Amino acid sequence: MTSSSLDVARLVRLAIAGDRPAVNQLLVHFRPQLHRMIAVRMDSRLRARLDPSDVVQIVLAHAAASIATSQRPAEDFYLWLRQMAWDELARLHRDHLATQKRSVTLxxxxxxxxxxxxxxxxxxxxxxxxxxxxxxxxxxxxxxxxxxxxxxxxxxxxxxxxxxxxxxxxxxxxxxxxxxxxxxxxxxxxxxxxxxxxxxxxxxxxxx
Incomplete structure (x- = not known):
């Protein structure tokens, strides 16, 4: 099912209102696209420690817990997920690969x-x-x-x-x-x- 055939806007409204089946349907629908993004963007050194599927699970869990407070418009739902994945990859890089003496910005x-x-x-x-x-x-x-x-x-x-x-x-x-x-x-x-x-x-x- 494509995003155009899935009524994402309606499901996002329901999910924000606390409808768990709507949350699950959204996350299942966008999971393959999110996995593709993470596989493309994941540092090769981090892959030696984590599988992209592990990162997908972390991001989806965060999304399920925070969707009710999301301020993103319904049409940007995947981009909201993608940004969450980007932030998680940055955190994992910092936790697993960062040099302690270097600044966070660097x-x-x-x-x-x-x-x-x-x-x-x-x-x-x-x-x-x-x-x-x-x-x-x-x-x-x-x-x-x-x-x-x-x-x-x-x-x-x-x-x-x-x-x-x-x-x-x-x-x-x-x-x-x-x-x-x-x-x-x-x-x-x-x-x-x-x-x-x-x-x-x-x-x-x-x-x-």
């Missing part, structure tokens, strides 16, 4: 930078996978390297638009809300980034 900046870098690597690997055929591992490595280099040449916000659209699979309007941009700006950045990647990756076809 740790958060380091985590955000590493998360962005790893997200771009995952984006590049997904793009490279579409180019790969039954060739040798050496060719596969070369293609992945070249695609990663191409992604690294994109502007930071352009690559983030691609991560949100193609890895997290957010809609254009959700991406706009997540980044604080207009829908038109997201469409423009996505078009520009895809065109830029296409130009940078010219000549890769047929090498696999």
């Amino acid at each position: 740790e958060q900046q380091e985590w955000a930078a590493r998360t962005a870098e790893e997200s771009m690597v995952r984006l590049a690997d997904q793009l490279a996978a579409k180019q790969l055929g039954p060739s040798s591992q050496a060719v596969h490595r070369e293609l992945r390297t070249r695609v990663r280099e191409a992604v690294e040449q994109l502007a930071a916000q352009d690559s983030e638009v691609l991560v949100l659209r193609f890895l997290e699979q957010l809609s254009v309007s959700e991406t706009a809300a997540a980044l604080g941009l207009s829908v038109a700006a997201v469409k423009s950045r996505q078009f520009r980034a895809v065109a830029r990647l296409g130009k940078l990756l010219e000549g890769l076809e047929g090498q696999s």
Whole structure:
């Protein structure tokens, strides 16, 4: 069932009013999307200690306990969940990976930078996978390297638009809300980034 076929607004109103079945239906519905986001954004070092599914469970428990006091509009319910997941990932990074002598602000900046870098690597690997055929591992490595280099040449916000659209699979309007941009700006950045990647990756076809 898609968000468009599920009456999210009605369920959010019921959930805020204390309707537990409505809460459960919302959380079950958005669980796969939330899991995808956490899998994309989770620090690889943290994965050695926790599975993304564990983080999903933590976030859903927090959401179930706090939905009655949520101030987010019904149409932004998933973005509310997503922000909760983002905050939880930051907390887990701080608890499991932070260096005690470093400031919280510095740790958060380091985590955000590493998360962005790893997200771009995952984006590049997904793009490279579409180019790969039954060739040798050496060719596969070369293609992945070249695609990663191409992604690294994109502007930071352009690559983030691609991560949100193609890895997290957010809609254009959700991406706009997540980044604080207009829908038109997201469409423009996505078009520009895809065109830029296409130009940078010219000549890769047929090498696999």
